[in-house]
Structure formats: structure tokens, C-alpha cells
Amino acid sequence: MNQQQQYFDLDQGKNIPYVNDCCSTSGYSSNNSPTSMTLSPSHSPETLNLQNEFAQLNLPALSNSPSPRLQQLGGSPYHQNQMMANGNLCMEIDGNAASIGSILNGNATFGNINSMQHMPVDQFYATQPPQTIGGFHQIDAGGIKNEYCAQLHIAEQPVEKFRFRYKSEMHGTHGSLNGINSKRTPKTFPEVILRNYSGPAVIRCSLFQTNLDSPHSHQLVVRKDERDVCDPHDLHVSQERGYVAQFINMGIIHTAKKYIFDELFKKKQDRLVFQMGRRELSTKQLQELHQETEREAKDMNLNQVRLCFEAFKIENNQKWTPIAPPVFSNPINNRKSAQTGELRITRLSKPTGSVMGNDELILLVEKVSKKNIKVRFFEENDDGETVWEAYAKFRESDVHHQYAIVCQTPAYKDKDVEREVAVSIELIRPSDDERSFPPLPFRYKPRDAIISRKRRRTCSTLTSSTSSSSGSLHNSMDLPKTVPQMGAANVSLHDQTISQEFGREFTVDQLLNSESFRKMLEPNSSELEKLCVPDIGCLEHDGLGYEQTQSNYVGITHYRSLSSTYLTEIFKIYDANRRAGKISAEDFANSCSKVQNLFTTHALKNVNNDTLLHEVISQRTDNLKLAIKTFKVIEYFKLQELAHSVLNLDGDSGLHVACQHDRPNYIRPLLSLGCNPNQQNHIGNTALHVAVKEKHTNCIDFFFNAPNGVRLDLSLKNDDGLTPLHMAIRQNSSDVAKKLINYDRSSINVSNTTDGNNALHMAVLEQNVELLVLILDAQNLTDILMAKNSAGYTPLELARAKDNESCVLLLQKVYPDKGESAMTWIPLNVKEEMDSSSAEDDDESNLDVPTSSMSSSSLSTVKTEEIDMDFKTEQEDEDHAKQADAAIDPKIKLEQLLSNKNKFDQLVKQLNEPSSHNPALSKWKELAEKALLSQLVFLWSSSEGMLKYIHHKSSDQECRSFARALQELGMLNA
DNA sequence: CGGGAATTAAG
DNA sequence: ACTTAATTCCC
Numbered sequence A: 001m002n003q004q005q006q007y008f009d010l011d012q013g014k015n016i017p018y019v020n021d022c023c024s025t026s027g028y029s030s031n032n033s034p035t036s037m038t039l040s041p042s043h044s045p046e047t048l049n050l051q052n053e054f055a056q057l058n059l060p061a062l063s064n065s066p067s068p069r070l071q072q073l074g075g076s077p078y079h080q081n082q083m084m085a086n087g088n089l090c091m092e093i094d095g096n097a098a099s100i101g102s103i104l105n106g107n108a109t110f111g112n113i114n115s116m117q118h119m120p121v122d123q124f125y126a127t128q129p130p131q132t133i134g135g136f137h138q139i140d141a142g143g144i145k146n147e148y149c150a151q152l153h154i155a156e157q158p159v160e161k162f163r164f165r166y167k168s169e170m171h172g173t174h175g176s177l178n179g180i181n182s183k184r185t186p187k188t189f190p191e192v193i194l195r196n197y198s199g200p201a202v203i204r205c206s207l208f209q210t211n212l213d214s215p216h217s218h219q220l221v222v223r224k225d226e227r228d229v230c231d232p233h234d235l236h237v238s239q240e241r242g243y244v245a246q247f248i249n250m251g252i253i254h255t256a257k258k259y260i261f262d263e264l265f266k267k268k269q270d271r272l273v274f275q276m277g278r279r280e281l282s283t284k285q286l287q288e289l290h291q292e293t294e295r296e297a298k299d300m301n302l303n304q305v306r307l308c309f310e311a312f313k314i315e316n317n318q319k320w321t322p323i324a325p326p327v328f329s330n331p332i333n334n335r336k337s338a339q340t341g342e343l344r345i346t347r348l349s350k351p352t353g354s355v356m357g358n359d360e361l362i363l364l365v366e367k368v369s370k371k372n373i374k375v376r377f378f379e380e381n382d383d384g385e386t387v388w389e390a391y392a393k394f395r396e397s398d399v400h401h402q403y404a405i406v407c408q409t410p411a412y413k414d415k416d417v418e419r420e421v422a423v424s425i426e427l428i429r430p431s432d433d434e435r436s437f438p439p440l441p442f443r444y445k446p447r448d449a450i451i452s453r454k455r456r457r458t459c460s461t462l463t464s465s466t467s468s469s470s471g472s473l474h475n476s477m478d479l480p481k482t483v484p485q486m487g488a489a490n491v492s493l494h495d496q497t498i499s500q501e502f503g504r505e506f507t508v509d510q511l512l513n514s515e516s517f518r519k520m521l522e523p524n525s526s527e528l529e530k531l532c533v534p535d536i537g538c539l540e541h542d543g544l545g546y547e548q549t550q551s552n553y554v555g556i557t558h559y560r561s562l563s564s565t566y567l568t569e570i571f572k573i574y575d576a577n578r579r580a581g582k583i584s585a586e587d588f589a590n591s592c593s594k595v596q597n598l599f600t601t602h603a604l605k606n607v608n609n610d611t612l613l614h615e616v617i618s619q620r621t622d623n624l625k626l627a628i629k630t631f632k633v634i635e636y637f638k639l640q641e642l643a644h645s646v647l648n649l650d651g652d653s654g655l656h657v658a659c660q661h662d663r664p665n666y667i668r669p670l671l672s673l674g675c676n677p678n679q680q681n682h683i684g685n686t687a688l689h690v691a692v693k694e695k696h697t698n699c700i701d702f703f704f705n706a707p708n709g710v711r712l713d714l715s716l717k718n719d720d721g722l723t724p725l726h727m728a729i730r731q732n733s734s735d736v737a738k739k740l741i742n743y744d745r746s747s748i749n750v751s752n753t754t755d756g757n758n759a760l761h762m763a764v765l766e767q768n769v770e771l772l773v774l775i776l777d778a779q780n781l782t783d784i785l786m787a788k789n790s791a792g793y794t795p796l797e798l799a800r801a802k803d804n805e806s807c808v809l810l811l812q813k814v815y816p817d818k819g820e821s822a823m824t825w826i827p828l829n830v831k832e833e834m835d836s837s838s839a840e841d842d843d844e845s846n847l848d849v850p851t852s853s854m855s856s857s858s859l860s861t862v863k864t865e866e867i868d869m870d871f872k873t874e875q876e877d878e879d880h881a882k883q884a885d886a887a888i889d890p891k892i893k894l895e896q897l898l899s900n901k902n903k904f905d906q907l908v909k910q911l912n913e914p915s916s917h918n919p920a921l922s923k924w925k926e927l928a929e930k931a932l933l934s935q936l937v938f939l940w941s942s943s944e945g946m947l948k949y950i951h952h953k954s955s956d957q958e959c960r961s962f963a964r965a966l967q968e969l970g971m972l973n974a
Numbered sequence B: 001c002g003g004g005a006a007t008t009a010a011g
Numbered sequence C: 001a002c003t004t005a006a007t008t009c010c011c
Helices: A054-061 A068-075 A095-103 A137-142 A257-276 A282-298 A448-466 A482-501 A507-514 A515-521 A526-541 A547-550 A561-581 A585-603 A611-616 A624-636 A639-645 A654-660 A664-672 A687-693 A697-704 A724-730 A734-743 A745-749 A759-765 A767-780 A782-786 A793-800 A804-812 A831-838 A842-848 A857-861 A863-876 A881-888 A890-898 A901-911 A919-931 A933-939 A943-953 A954-969
Strands: A006-009 A013-018 A151-156 A189-197 A199-209 A221-225 A226-231 A235-237 A242-244 A250-254 A304-316 A320-328 A330-333 A345-348 A352-354 A360-367 A374-379 A388-390 A404-407 A421-429 A440-444
Touching: A054 A330, A137 A515, A151 A304, A151 A320, A151 A943, A189 A221, A189 A320, A199 A320, A235 A242, A345 A421, A345 A440, A352 A881, A360 A421, A360 A624, A561 A585, A561 A611, A561 A624, A585 A611, A611 A624, A611 A654, A624 A664, A654 A664, A654 A687, A664 A697, A687 A697, A697 A734, A724 A734, A724 A745, A724 A759, A734 A745, A734 A767, A745 A759, A745 A767, A745 A782, A759 A767, A759 A793, A759 A804, A767 A804, A782 A793, A793 A804
Parallel strands: A352 A440
Antiparallel strands: A006 A013, A151 A189, A189 A242, A199 A235, A199 A304, A221 A226, A221 A250, A304 A320, A304 A330, A345 A360, A360 A404, A374 A388, A374 A421, A421 A440
8 A cells, every 4th residue: 555645534543545535425534435434444553654744844833943753753653552541631741741752752743643442432521421422512511621731722813714615626736724913924824832731742623613513514634745634633742842733734625515414424423433432333323423413514604614623642552632621713714705705895886975875876895695795884083983874775686796786875974064074984794793894985075055055155255355256166367357247247137137027036946937937938039039138249249259258157167169169159040040030941941950960969079978958957057048048049949859859878868967967947948848757868767766866856846847748657667677756765755755656646556676666665675654654645555555576575574574563563554454463452441342352351451441530431431332323423414425334434433533623633632742641541542652653643744644544544443442542532522 | 826707506 | 587606617
């Protein structure tokens, strides 16, 4: 037998070829079949040749020079001797250690020592029988630890993260398992020190699971001559070497899933055999072991291991005796896995966002798992203390292929900051609280309102002091003074004219949305004509063209050559036509095509194919006159299709741009011009989507007040599969959601395409009770209640799945089948009912305590029927259909009862009274609160909402409870 | 070495 | 059929 090709594996008690055996299940540790553990006679001790990889690697790192003799230790008879029983664990401390020391010559040695037989298990780590096969439990359980004199101390932990490699990639050299403090130079390695012991000893290192005191199916290997030697690895230590064992050049082989059981079983078996000191295990033991292994293999963490260090002494009789409690390293995580690997943000889609939050932000990240990742925004003070934190919002489906996260930024704590705030973003993996490093900077921008407030302030001070500086944007020194002065004068003059025109002060918004203004957009409108005259004058007067004229308009500085040239040209044509008065159809058509040409040429030359219309709308500063004139031109030349369908490269129409830039004033005119509000851009967003996304509520309002004939399609989904309502829900903007629902309640039924959730599902996901109520109140609900999302959940089931108690409670009440499963509102003070259903229920019978303090306490015993009677009489004047219903439907009675606003308000007031002296009421209130009613009451601003709620969602029993509560409050009379 | 990507298996 | 995880391959 080629001695170089084998080593003796201590745990297995036999020779192992260095070359991985292709026939074995994993090829790592042995050619043992996992089910039979027999020692082949051919592997007799005489054939062994020990290898000293560790010793060789070890030596340079230690202070003492290695002894050359070390290398020859392999064949020493010492290693071939058998271990014998030895009772006292501590005997060696000052005993015969020296003699053993002389055998080992005081050198640390790597070796696989073939001496494991016949050691009674009760002498392995303990004087008591083990309680767990193959583990260490007996040590702790038996309190034996104290009997060890020596201790192992980990001088250097292994690195926290390390790439586990599969066997198939173990060719060539890869990194070794370094110490946690390892650097390029010097490198360190896992290292243990044996303390409180003299004499030679062996330190063993093997791979263990992190959750159990049991071996790990992965292999801890040491590379030697192109071969991987599997754990356990033993190092000899002695006084001379300071009892330091340094484990160098180890790697971790990821056992493939299919071999996990086999490998684990083998390791556990070997270990047990070693501890028992027997060659074979009984069938029963094997069976037990098999079961235990199955259990362990099932949920073993394959991405985390730890090193186990043990210390043994080898006595004259060659028996291996543990001399110190085993110690374990910190966990070593698989760097490659998404569960344990490093977190890192590679890139952010944008470095800033609004303090209001809900900006879409895309993070490119290293491998993450969507179920186990969070995006944390945080701010620290100078001392590194966290002063603010919040989490970005996204769902599992927003994690793209483990490498990108599309999320919505959280709002900043202070929405009124006046300047940008620098915060940080990091990823967090909840399972192990791992953070990405380094954190990425992110800046929160102040709200537009605040910026403009500031700007206005600065502007006004400027103008008041210098009277004619036309704005901070134009303070270039070399601009001729006269031009801005003139401009400023003109502007104010115009504003005045407009105001006078309409008889009172108009804001720009009002103006643009006023009826008169819309009239102006009609062809031949003389008002607009007048309005435009000064502009024309300017344009014509100024031979240099529009580029300079523009400085008359505050805020169009970026209107540079291309756009202004075209616009100037177009305006010229327009003005010429206007002035000509009556022109031939031919000339007009000519002008039309010229203008159209200019428009399209301009658009084609523009980077984003933005048309002049786009640009005019999206100017940094709202520019009324320019917009008016442009609209007017479009109108005049009947270029509706420009407004209607000409899109830029993003597929954005003018409306999109208006919504993006929060120009609500332009929406009506654009709609009037024929701009299609249902146009979807290249990511499927309609202008409304954009407005919702940007939270430009003013824009949204204008859509809903659109001119006649304009109908928005609220069921249009963008490329994320979302309707505007879906987006609003995700942003938790109930006010927007409300508007959308009011406009078209049928949009509620649309489910998004991403996960099949409808509005209700999504509200559940947001855990937003307010939204939930809003949606539930909006219409007859069976459709959305029963609609299943892609996961097959109805909203209620989803709420349950998400363990969202408040939503479950609320939803349960509205489902048709609520009867049994829903929480029951127990009727107050009506023993009869209780008796018929659940008279034996103690808790509920408590409710029957009379409420003597109440003025109307006598009423508390009134039966339902009597109340019904009351209602009936009250109702008799009502219309007949309703009356018929009412006979059987207590809801309607209650509805009628509550239609008295005074009563309603009274009730709400009392319910919200913190300390009621009315026991019945407080009991009822308690119940109501349980059912979330308190929230609902809070949310209902009027009796109408409550009535609606009661009408649609309450069971008869609930209604009766409610009625009784009212009754007890003395609110039933009159 | 260490990293990345392609391929294959698994939900 | 499609997505994610596991495994292998490659530079």
C-alpha cells in the first residue's frame, strides 16, 4: 500500500485515502457505507503512516523552531498503541505527563492518531452515561465540567464569513480559513491555547453545527499535496510550544444536499464509536443514531458552521482522555449564501428624495433574499447615536431577482426642514441582524412649498429694495439693465391687466381654471389676443430674438437657443396670421404645416423628444404667459393632435408633464385641447398615476373636475400592474384614495397584476384601517371580499396570513359567513337570548349585571321584540318597501334610529368619554373596542358613515347590541 | 485567490 | 412556466 496516499482518521479509527473516493457518497471522509461501520482488517495500525501537514504549516507561525524529528513521528509506535481505560481525568496534571512529554518530544504535531478503541463512554467527558448520543450534553447536564483541570481558550477566532466551496470546485487553491484578525500581512489563523495543563496533549479541531452540539455534515479540510484531508484535525501541543495550537490552511467543503444525511450520519457514528471506544455499535444504537441524524439533517443550517476544539491526553496505555471541556468558535458563515453572505448596496437610483417620503427608490444590492431583507434609513448625530430611523416600504415582489429592491422612501421625521438633510441607508437582514456596509448617503429635500416660501421671501426683499431686479435668477452683471427693468414693468402691468379683466384679484390657478380663461382659449378670443400683444411687441422689437426676450419672464432662463428659437418662429407665424385678419384657407393651411413642422423638428432635435408643449409645461418656474400663448397657438392652428397624442420618448403627454411638475393649472386647458387623460406612458402610467405617485393632489382634483366629456379610466394599470387607487393605497394616502373612489367606485374591484391583490387586499397589507373602512364603505362588497389574490387569499385570509389582528377583526365582521368565526357582540342584558344559545357561558352571563345607576335602567330588560315594536311604530310613516324590510331587518330600524344626528353625536360622545360611570355602557364599550368599533366611531365623522356601516356590515345581533346600548343610554325615546 | 456567471435542480 | 436556490464552471 502506498503510504503517502493514506492517513489515519481518528474519528473513524481507520485509514483514509487522501484522494477523495469517487465511489463514496460525498467522497470526503471515507469509503464507509453509511449504514455499516466496520473496520477493515486491512487497515491495521501497522500500515499507517501519519502525516504532519499541520505541524509543517504550524511551525513557522510559532516562536519555537520545529524539531526535524517531528516529521518522522508519523510512524512512531506510539501512535499505533491502543488506548486503555483511565478513570481520573485530572490525574495527569502533575503525574506522568513528563514521560509522555518525552515521547512526544515537546513538539506540536499534526497527526491523526490511531488510538481510539475501547474507551468506555462514561469516561469520555464524563463519569456519567451520556444523555445524548454523540454530543456533549452529558458534560453540562452532569456538571462534570468542573472536574476538568485544563481549559481550552480560543486565542483567535476564525473569520466570520468564509466561502464554503462545493467539492466540485475544490481543485486549485482557494483561500484558507483565516483568523478574525487576519490581514494581508500578517495572516492569522484559528488558534487555541490549552491552559492549566502540563505535559503533552492533543488538540482536535472539527466542524460542528451552530445550533446543536453535533457534528456538521460539511467537511473541514486541510489541503495537502493536491488532496483534501477531512476533519477532525489533531495537533500536538506541549509546554515548549506554549500549548498553542494553530490550525492553518483549512477550508470548508459544502456537502451537497443529497449527501447531507450520509455525511452527518457517518460523522456522528464515528464520533460515537470514538467515545464508546468500541469497534461496532449495536443495532439499536445505530437505529437511534439514524433517527437522530434524520432529525438533525432536516433542518441543519448549511450556511453556518463552527469549529469545535477538544483536548486530549494520551496516556501510556494510549488511551485518549479528554482533559478539557470542548470549546466552540464563533459561527462561520457562508459568504456565498444569500442567507448569511455580506450585504451590500451597490447603487441607488437617486441620491435624494422628498422629506414627504414615498419616492420610488431602486437599490441594486448583492444577493439578498426577499423574505429576509429590510432597507433602513437612519440619521446619526455626531456621537454616532441614532436620532432617527425609518424603513423603506416594499414588498417581496419588489425584490428583483435577489439583486435589486424597488422601494418607497420613508418620510423624514421633520417635514418642514428648510435645507437638505443627509441621512444614511443600509440593508438589514433580520434573521441575523446583519447590516450592509458601508451605509450609503441619502439626502432628504425640503418640500417644494417650503422652498418656494423661502424663495418668495428672498424675492420680495430683493424687489422691494432694488425695485426692479427681475429675480435672483437673472443677476448676471453684464445684462443690460434696461431689459430686465422693462421686463419687470411689463410683467406687473400684465398681471394688473389680467386682474382688471376679471374684475378682481386672481391667482394664477384661479385664472387658468376660470370660465373666462377657458373662453380665452377659444379661437378668436379677443382677451387672449390682448394678453399676447405685449409679448409680440417684445418679440418683434427685439431683433435678437426670443433668447433675450425671455429674460422678461421670470424663471425661463433655461429656455435656451433651441427651444426659444423654435418658439419664437412659431409665435411669429401665429402673430402674422392673427394680424392678417382674414386669410385664405391655403395660407392658413400653409402656416399650419409650418408650425407643425417646427414643433416636430424641435421635438426630434430634443434629447428626450420633448415637444415645445412639454417644455413649456415643465419649465422650472410656472410661466403663465408662455403657456397661454402656446396653448393658444395649438388651438389656433388646430394642432390638437399635438396635445392629444404627441409623446416624448418616455411616452409622456403634456398631461404627464403637468402632473409630474405639479402644474394643476394646466390640466384643464390641456384637457380642453384634447389631451387624452387615459394616455399611458412607457411605464404604463397615466397622468393620474403620475399625480398620485407624486402626491400632487391639486392635479388630481383637477382631473376630477375635468370638462364635460372627459372621462378618466381608473382601471388602467401601469407596468407595475397598479391602478392609481392601488398606488394611493400603497402610499397610505386615504384622502387620495377617497377621491379616486368617489370618482369611480368600480375601480375598487380591479386587482393589480403583480400579486392579484385588489384594493382591499392592499389596504390589509398596509394595515391601514382607515383605508379599509373607506373601501368597505364604498360599495356593496361581496366581490372584493371574495376576490382571491394570486396566492389564493381573500382579503380576510390575507389579513389572517399576515397576522394582522385589527384587520382580521374588522374584516371578519363584514364577511357574509361571519356568524360563527367572527367575534361575537354579546347582546346586553337580554338573558333570554343568552339562554337560548349559550346560557352556560359564565363570561357572557356577567353581562347581565343590572345597571342601576342608569336613568333608563328599566329599559335594560326590554326584550328585542319590544324594541322592534318601537321601531315599527316609528316607521309606519316610512315608505312601504322599507317598512316591509324593516319588519325583519333590525339594521334598518337602527338606521332609522340613528338618522337622528343628535342621537348619533350623543352616542359618539359618550363612547369616547374616557371614564364612564355607566357600567353597561362601559361594558358595551369594551366589547365595541374589541371589535374595533372605537376606531370606526372615531373615523366616522357623521352619522351617515356609521349608518352606512351598520347597514352593510353589521349582523342582526350586532345591531341589536347596538340598539340596546342606545336604549340604555336613554336615546331610544323620541 | 476571489469573484462571477452559467448550469441544473427544486419549489 | 417561471422563479429561486443549489451546484458547477470558469476567468
